[in-house]
Amino acid sequence: MKPAFTKFFSVGVLLCAAFGAAASDDYPSRPIKWVVPFTPGGAMDSMARTLGEKLGQNMGQPIVIENRPGAGGTIGSSMVAKSDPDGYTMMIVSIGHAVNPALYPKLSYDAVKSFEPVSLVGIVPNVLVAHADAKFNNVKELIAQAKAAPGKLTYASAGTGTTIHLAAELFNTTAGVDLLHVPYKGSAPAVTDLLGKQVDVMFDSVSSAKPHIDSGRLKALAVTTSKRSSVLPKVPTVAEAGLKGYELNGWYAVFVPAGTPRPIVNRLNSEIVKALKQPDVVKRFTQLGAEPVGSSPEELAKYLKTETTRWAEVVRTRNITAE
Numbered sequence: 001m002k003p004a005f006t007k008f009f010s011v012g013v014l015l016c017a018a019f020g021a022a023a024s025d026d027y028p029s030r031p032i033k034w035v036v037p038f039t040p041g042g043a044m045d046s047m048a049r050t051l052g053e054k055l056g057q058n059m060g061q062p063i064v065i066e067n068r069p070g071a072g073g074t075i076g077s078s079m080v081a082k083s084d085p086d087g088y089t090m091m092i093v094s095i096g097h098a099v100n101p102a103l104y105p106k107l108s109y110d111a112v113k114s115f116e117p118v119s120l121v122g123i124v125p126n127v128l129v130a131h132a133d134a135k136f137n138n139v140k141e142l143i144a145q146a147k148a149a150p151g152k153l154t155y156a157s158a159g160t161g162t163t164i165h166l167a168a169e170l171f172n173t174t175a176g177v178d179l180l181h182v183p184y185k186g187s188a189p190a191v192t193d194l195l196g197k198q199v200d201v202m203f204d205s206v207s208s209a210k211p212h213i214d215s216g217r218l219k220a221l222a223v224t225t226s227k228r229s230s231v232l233p234k235v236p237t238v239a240e241a242g243l244k245g246y247e248l249n250g251w252y253a254v255f256v257p258a259g260t261p262r263p264i265v266n267r268l269n270s271e272i273v274k275a276l277k278q279p280d281v282v283k284r285f286t287q288l289g290a291e292p293v294g295s296s297p298e299e300l301a302k303y304l305k306t307e308t309t310r311w312a313e314v315v316r317t318r319n320i321t322a323e
Contacts, residue, residue, distance in 0.1 A: 027087055027264050028061040035091040037076025039069045043205070043288045047122055047252055048092045050284045054275035059267075072161050072322065074100055074107060081109035085116075085259035090268065092121065094252050095163055098307035102315035103161050103322040111308060115255035116265050117300035119272045122290040124250040125225040126167045126203040127232060129218040131194055134201070139222050139241035142201065146177035154180045156190035156199040160322060163250045164190070166311065167203035167224050169318045171238070174246045194218070205250070206231045207289030224248040231289050251307075252290075253300055265297055 032055075036048050045067065052063035068076035073096050083089035101111045109115075128139070136142040146153050157165035160183055172179055182199050184190040187208055194202045195217055202209075206229050212218040213232070222241040223229045225248070238246040254272060256265065273294035275281055285292045295303070314320070 027267060028059055030088065031062045031064050032059075032087070033089050034063050034065050035076045035080050035089065036065055036067045037069060037073035037091065037093065038067065040067050043124060043207070043290065044092055044094055044252060046288055047285065047290065050281055051121065051272060051275050054278060054281060055268075055271050058271055058274070072096055072100055072103065074104055077111075078108045080255070080257060081114040083257050085257040085261075087256065087260055087264035087268070090118065090254055090256045091115075092252060092254050095166070095248075095250055095307065095311075096161060097253075097255075098304060099161055099166060099311040099315065101308060102312040103320065112301075112304060114258050116258055116260045117297045117304060118254040118256055118265055119269045119297065120251060120253045120293045120295040120300055120303070121272060121276060122252045122285055122288075123225065123293050124163075124252070124288070124290045125206050125223045125229040125231075126163060126248065126250055127206050127209050127213075127223045127229070127235060128167075128171070128201060128203050128221040128238065129194070129209050129213065130201045130221060131197045131199075132217055132219060133197060134219060137219065137221075139238060139243055142221065143175045143177055143243070146175070146179055150178045151180050153201065154182050154199045156194050156202040157181060157183050158187040158190055159183050159185060160320065163248070164203050164205075165320075166314065167248045167250075168201075169320060170248055170314055171203070171243070171246065173314060173317055175243055203248075205289055207287070210289070224250070229289070230286065230291065251293075251303075253295075253304075269297055 034048055034052050036045050038044050048065055052065055056063045068079055080089055080091040097111055101107060136145050155168045168179060190202060193199050209218060210231060213220045220235045222236050222238040224238055228237060276292040276294045282292055
């Protein structure tokens with residue numbers, strides 16, 4: 001590199017750094033847009049609104065929730081990837097963010113490189129449930145029956161690529177069985193048919209399944225996470241119930257566009273982690289069946305890479321395609 005160019009390049013870098021520092025000194029100076037890539041009313045939307053209220057109070061600027069649903073969350077993510085990296089656009093995503101690159105090979109963004117990780121915000125366990133008249137009462141009996149009659153037992157999901165679907169396909173892979181997928185357009189109709197005994201099992205969210213478990217209309221066999229759920233403390237994990245190596249954490253996390261100045265990322269991380277410890281936030285997350293979980297940006301970056309690799313293998317092995 002020529003000396004003159006080197007000097008010019010160095011000055012440019014310093015100017016960019018100075019601009020980033022100056023921009024972050026008075027951050028935020030206007031409202032922050034928080035993109036939720038799914039419809040209002042779900043767990044993700046509720047988490048964003050709960051945290052957004054706290055962030056708005058603590059940061060002195062309103063957090064404006066903008067729902068951009070469609071294509072498994074990729075429409076909202078694509079919008080954020082193209083937004084200015086100035087700290088005024090952020091998004092919340094779920095485990096689907098790590099799965100979508102395998103489901104949608106022609107994405108307009110890179111799930112890892114197009115975003116700066118901010119923090120994990122929550123883990124939502126799924127619970128393996130069966131209708132009340134199922135002839136199995138635990139995970140080992142389910143696996144034994146599934147192996148005795150491959151492709152006969154069915155599981156409901158809220159659609160291809162959803163956490164409910166992925167949990168079941170991971171179960172198929174880990175247990176070496178072939179539960180038959182019956183996809184629905186959302187969790188509600190899937191639960192309705194499970195209660196009606198039209199399908200055999202489902203890996204539903206804890207918050208959705210708990211009322212039916214309490215009423216005795218559904219049998220809880222196991223939760224998908226590595227630790228038991230505080231919402232269903234008597235229900236074992238899938239691993240505890242006999243399927244070693246199985247673990248699915250239905251995680252939610254916050255990202256901003258790639259190139260967002262580090263001081264801004266750190267400020268958002270600090271505010272989110274602080275909010276997650278507030279009693280009213282913990283209470284609301286618990287109502288959603290979620291465990292509040294904060295992290296550093298570095299921890300989230302490492303976790304996303306691991307999850308992206310893991311689910312690409314599951315999608316390939318099980319030949320899962322987007323609807």
